[in-house]
Amino acid sequence: DSGVTQTPKHLITATGQRVTLRCSPRSGDLSVYWYQQSLDQGLQFLIQYYNGEERAKGNILERFSAQQFPDLHSELNLSSLELGDSALYFCASSVAAGRGELFFGEGSRLTVL
Amino acid sequence: DAKTTQPPSMDCAEGRAANLPCNHSTISGNEYVYWYRQIHSQGPQYIIHGLKNNETNEMASLIITEDRKSSTLILPHATLRDTAVYYCIVRVGSLLVGGGADGLTFGKGTHLIIQP
Numbered sequence: 001d002s003g004v005t006q007t008p009k010h011l012i013t014a015t016g017q018r019v020t021l022r023c024s025p026r027s028g029d030l031s032v033y034w035y036q037q038s039l040d041q042g043l044q045f046l047i048q049y050y051n052g053e054e055r056a057k058g059n060i061l062e063r064f065s066a067q068q069f070p071d072l073h074s075e076l077n078l079s080s081l082e083l084g085d086s087a088l089y090f091c092a093s094s095v096a097a098g099r100g101e102l103f104f105g106e107g108s109r110l111t112v113l
Numbered sequence: 114d115a116k117t118t119q120p121p122s123m124d125c126a127e128g129r130a131a132n133l134p135c136n137h138s139t140i141s142g143n144e145y146v147y148w149y150r151q152i153h154s155q156g157p158q159y160i161i162h163g164l165k166n167n168e169t170n171e172m173a174s175l176i177i178t179e180d181r182k183s184s185t186l187i188l189p190h191a192t193l194r195d196t197a198v199y200y201c202i203v204r205v206g207s208l209l210v211g212g213g214a215d216g217l218t219f220g221k222g223t224h225l226i227i228q229p
Contacts, residue, residue: 002156033216043157045216058216090156100147100204102217104156 003027004105006091012111018079021108025072025093031055032074033094033102034066038087049074050096081112117201122224131188133223135201138182143205146177147217148186150197150225157200157219160186191227198222 003026013019025032034046036059045058049068060066063081068074078085088109092102118136125131137146147162161168161175163184168175174187188195200222 002158004156035216035219042221043151043219045218048216056216088154092156100145100162100202100217101159102149102157103159106156107154 002103002105004091004093004103006089006105006108008108009106010109010111012113013081014113015081015083017081017112018077019081019110021076021078021089021091021110023074023076023091023093023105025074025091026103029093029095029103030072031094031096032068032072033092034060034074034076035090035092035104036087037090037107038084041087043090046076078110081110083112086110086112117203117220119199119201119220119223121221122226124226124228125188125191127193127227127229128190131191131195131225131227133186133188133199133201133225134183135186136183137201137203140181140203141205144203145205146175146181146184147202147204148173148175149200149202149217149219150195151200151222152194152197160199191225193227193229196225196227198224 005024007022031050033048036044046060048056052068063079066076088107090107092104094102148160149157151157163175177184
């Protein structure tokens with residue numbers, strides 16, 4: 001158990017819809033990262049937050065957005081969903097923004113039909 | 114961050130030491146070597162990291178060559194549960210709270226299969 005909690009574990013929705021994925025970091029961790037893993041793309045870094053502020057952006061689509069709240073939990077919003085958005089979405093946390101020891105949650109599996 | 118090269122797959126017999134190589138010939142002086150693994154569809158798991166000295170923890174040992182251009186992750190007594198994809202990642206590290214940023218870049222890794 002990494003201490004990172006992600007909900008929901010599984011989500012099935014239709015194209016065009018919007019979903020929100022939630023992540024609670026490990027106690028004491030200030031930095032949160034979001035990753036997408038699809039079969040053909042491997043693990044892709046989407047975005048990072050540190051103590052409520054966006055710190056780094058990766059390959060995040062404009063249809064996707066995220067935020068980190070004052071209690072440090074984070075949400076990833078995916079809108080206008082397409083079939084290709086079906087993937088595992090992982091959240092990770094670390095104690096500081098630049099630390100390379102990330103602790104990953106078990107992921108949210110999104111299926112878009 | 115420096116690029117890494119890993120073999121796509123390896124086999125190892127259960128109970129033997131698994132030695133996973135990684136080449137990072139363009140590594141810079143301030144870049145650390147990190148190892149993660151991902152058991153099928155689970156979240157990646159941090160294993161170990163190092164700068165230039167060899168490191169050991171309860172999971173594995175990390176051997177970094179003197180010129181730092183390559184490293185080896187050693188699982189001393191592999192079990193079936195060690196079957197996973199192992200990722201070697203090189204990146205700038207920061208020990209400063211609030212310092213540095215960016216997500217780790219995962220390549221394709223090595224699929225280690227432990228044979229019974």
